[in-house]
Amino acid sequence: MVSVGIISDIHSNFFALEIVLDFLTDKIDSLICAGDFVGYGFQPTECLESLIDYSLPTYYCLGNHDIGVRYEYCKLSEKNSCDKDLQFFTLDEVRPAARQMFENNAEVISEEHYNFLEQLPVFNQFQIGQKLIHLTHGTPSKIEKDKVTRYLPAPPIQPLRQTIDRAQQYSGTKNVDIIIVGHTHQRFFINRDRIQGWSHLGDRYNNIMVKYPKEFNFPRDKIILNPGAIGQPRDGDPGASFVILDLDANNVRFYSLEYSRKELYKIAKRKCPSSIQDSTFWEIRF
Template identity: 30%
Template sequence: MRALILSDIHANLEALNAVLEAAAGTYDVLWNLGDVVGYGASPNEVIEIIRPLAQLNVRGNHDRVCCGLASALGFNPIARAAANWTHDEMTEENRQWLAGVPKGPIHPEGVPGIVLAHGSPLNEDQYILTMRDAWAPLQQTGIEITFIGHTHLQGGFCQREEQWHELRPRYETRNDAESWILPLPERTRHLINPGSVGQPRDHDWRAAFAIYDSEASEIVFHRVPYDLTTAQGRILMAELPEKLALRLREGR
């Protein structure tokens, strides 16, 4: 079984299209880890692509706010402005679909040892940024592989007995499509972040995703370039905060 893992698309249509084109024919199921909308200027278009394609969806914090399930008051002013714009821009049908996306963690049926979450599997709003953050989820859940998003940082953490490691893919460029393979040894627990499709924050502007291959016991991390200029132009034309367009080029 090969699963395409996407997270934090954030209404970036150009990045999503580039990812789906790059991944075409290489996966059996698509799992979406949340934050389909927010920040970007194409919420309806992105939802209408993801809805029929994803076998499993987990809600993100921006999804929760943008569809009206939670207040935007906890967001910074830029995120709040984007969330309010997104709420008004979405169709009623798409708002209702987003409101029905379940909270993580989710256990894919028929796939033992796998969990899907947006933030920590212990708290959907918690960011797992450091080994200290990863310690409790790795110790308490007992799950072999937990796929998470939320941080927009591709990589993760693993633990085997007394050994702990932080995982960061290593790439050669910042311009071309590249991949990096992570073998999955037995008796090892992993927290894996596929990275953000639509707004990476690891100083690499390229769209990020991952493919989990259960038969090969590996995860392949990917980065692909996309039509950045058009994505930025959509944000500016929508009169969203200019910083949301500028940060796409910076990858942060």
């Protein structure tokens, strides 16, 4: 059995990440993370340490908040190469509380952590078992900036065909079996040309609670998925969201785990009060 853990958008939330990594112990053979390791939250060092030293093979890519934090670290340590990151974003586009957390995270990370963020690729394409996997934070694209910052929304926000076309057209090769993105903080799963009867965002608006783990089989092997966010969900379910993919059984399970959001809230109130006032910042029911 080849089982792969898929996580994304940790956002320096070790309360959530620790519980998920504990859960994944002995259940997976490798780990994928679709970027945004840091930013927003208050425990960047704990998160980075646990993933730099992860005991299994790992496949990572770069998120826009990883760029924001490494840009601020670069400035703080007076390196010469900082401005290269401004090809991906301008600081004016970033909300004040998010910008503040770029700076707060940059103040506490080490040179080793910075080096880790520095070497993350804007996209990553690799083989696990028989499957060729394309991993990028934003959307598969020919444009460097889009790979990291452009959203790949799922239905009902964007029509299904458009989601598939955009993902497949630019994933580099027609032979890609699995496309994985993050960035929206909203789960979705598409098997070839249909979404598997489930849109968490739609369920949220209809006030229907989804039960986890939510499982799909995909006898047709082309899939596109977003595992949702570990540290800052934005699809109505406050739990830490991730996926276990069984590549032998062609089976995918979406999980949601409870964690101590009270502790996170206490720290947020103390260290970044503006993030509490910004209702879209921590879309978490404490």
